[in-house]
Amino acid sequence: MAMPHSPVAARTFEGTGWPQRLLAALAVVVALVVILPTTSAQAQGKWTDTATELISQLGTARSTYSDGDAEGAAQQVREVRARYTSSGLQAALSAKSGSAASDIDLDFAMLIKSIKESDDEAVNSKIDELGKLLENAGHELDGGATSLSDLQVSPGKWGQIASTMNDLLTKAMDAYKSGDAEGGKKLVNSAYYDHYETTGFEKVTMSRVSGGRVATVELQFSLVKQAMTEGNDDRVTSLTEELQVMLIQDANNLDGFDPSTGETSEETGSVALFLSSLLVILREGLEAILVVSAVIAFLVKAGHGARTRVVWLGVSLALLLSVALALVFRLVADAAGANQELLEGITALIAVAMLVWVSNWMLGKSSQAAWDKYLKDKTADSLSRGSLVSLAFVSFLAVLREGAETILFYQPILAMADNRTGMVWAGLVVGAVILIGVYIGIRFFALRIPLRPFFIVTSLLLAAMAVMFTGSGIKELQEADVVSSTPIAGLPTIDLLSIYPRVENLIAQGVVLLVICALFWLGHRRMVATTDDEQ
Structure with missing residues (x-):
């Protein structure tokens, strides 16, 4: 039976003014997007x-x-x-x-x-x-390009790969200058897909240097191709040489090579292998575990604990499909490259749509009136089949989005480990335990807070994940040459939050943020109207 509502109780939610505060926060975010590039650019140089x-x-x-x-x-x-x-x-x-x-x-x-x-x-x-x-x-x-001719390249594995990529980039410049822009872009793609990605150069740099550095290098590859398309000769030359310098610097870093002395440090230590493995699983798995945990916690909190098996089925299918895709990308080189980036980008954007829908749906349960009706109709199977499938599907997408790439991440790390693969597996296990701890923590937290705050917090968490997925999804499409890249000078990369200094990414994230706020506002107005009608 639904609890009666007093006028005071009915106005409690309205009185909080949370939509106004949310829109004010959005205004601040938009202002920062506009102002930060300017202030950062002023500091540039x-x-x-x-x-x-x-x-x-x-x-x-x-x-x-x-x-x-x-x-x-x-x-x-x-x-x-x-x-x-x-x-x-x-x-x-x-x-x-x-x-x-x-x-x-x-x-x-x-x-x-x-x-x-x-x-x-x-x-x-x-x-x-x-x-x-x-x-x-x-x-x-400051962009002070270190002269390519002044750089000494490591004689190690990564230095050799960097030299191969740079040879391809030099040939790409030559092809472009001879009038074959398309041929030049194909050679740039070969350096990126056939060597930067396939050899593990990208993944090891991400685990041992930073995701921000990888994002910077990937953007540089895109900018070189854009300059070739635009026919900007000077820009093609300068961007390509800057990219070649970046690749040599990263290779020297990975090989432990000091150009000033010509000496190479000892091979990757056990601790470095452990940390690389640990960071990969945490970096790639955290987003997925947050989404899955929120969905599971919601079902348990709503009294549908028995139906969590549908969500776990979605997660299991995503893991199996991830293994299959990893095998395909590994065994059939032609299936990887741009196709892999395209798949990851599309999956991320589909997940964005589902996350926005689920977030808004959960928020709709945050008012007392909506929750009373939900409990009243519970015996009538208030959690529809469509809603349950949607919850399972968003969990499926969250896991699938990075599943195959996570598996591929470990191949170059294991290749470096030689006879110390135990440290790699130890890092993986410790990372998995931490992720399980995050899941248990969210479950524990969910059972001990009131319903309304739980639904609001969970909804906002999924909304934040939608904005993050948007940034990374657009980045994947940029790497697949489907979306252009327009860099913003001076704005830093925050890879952990999927914030990249590119106009297209920030606009897409801004649009998603506006949609989320608009849906939250409309939902709030409907809740207030429903409360007024019931009085």
Whole structure:
């Protein structure tokens, strides 16, 4: 039996003003999309100045240390590190090269340690090393293209692959300059699909450097092809050479090769293998587990725990299909490449539509009146077959979206492991345990909060996932040459949130956000109208 509603209770939901706050938040997001590129662009070109300032301050710390004031020198280094962070240099460098940012962070810590230990030689060495790293960071972030001829390529596995890709890119430039733009683009595609993706270069870079770095390189491939289509000779040359530099830098990083000394560090350690494996499963599995957990928690909370088996069936089918697709992409090279990106992009966008629908449907259950009616009709099978299938389907898509690629990620990692594959499997198992912990945590959380907040939070979570899926889906279509790429200078890549500095991606995410807010607003108005009618 439905609970009676008093006028005060009926107006409680309306009085919260949550739609107004949601629309205000949307306005802020839209403003940030417009303003951030401008402010970031204003900073563009100034990273070298920031680095020079930091290097000068390190010189002051060196003098202070030489004068016998170790404590003062250590404090000055801490201030330099704080300035390195507050200036935005650390964040910008992390987005482009996580390993380079980590090297600088480590050197700051080691420098302070050396000062405390009064190790004169180590202090001077670390200050020199930090200065060089900061100078290189500022130069690279400002787009100061390192000359291709000045770069030494690692003799290791990844260096050889980078050299092969660069040879293809040089041939692509030659084909373009001879008037064969289409032939040039095919050679660029060959470098990307047949080598950057197929050899595992992309996946290992993503797991050991950063997803943001991979997104930057992938965008550069797209921009080279766009410049060829537009017939912009100078841009084709500059973009191609910048791409070749990026590939060499990443290869040297992966091989542990130091061009300044010509030395290669020891092969990938066990800890690095473990972390690479762990990060892959967490990165690729977190989005899927969040969606599946939210759907399962909803069914349990709604009293339909027995029907969760339909959702698990969808998840199981997605896993089986992922294995099949991974085998196809691995065994039939022609089936991979652009076709794989196209499949992932389309799957992501279908998932977006389903996530928006499910999110709005769940939010419709957040009002007391709607929930009372839902409970009243429960014996009449209030969860329709269509709704149940939709919930299972959105879980299926969430798992399928990255399933095959996740499997392919582990192939190059296992290839690097040699006789230490146990560390790779250990990373996978630990990552899986963490994901299971996330699932259990959401289930535990769902059973202990009131219905209305649960439905609102779950709905907003799925809405956020829809916006993220939109960004990554458009990126996949860009890699498949289906959607163009228009970069926004100065805006950082936030790969974890699927935010990429490209006009098309941000517009698509903005449109989805507008649709979600409009549906939430209409749903709120319907709930208020229903409450008024019942009084």
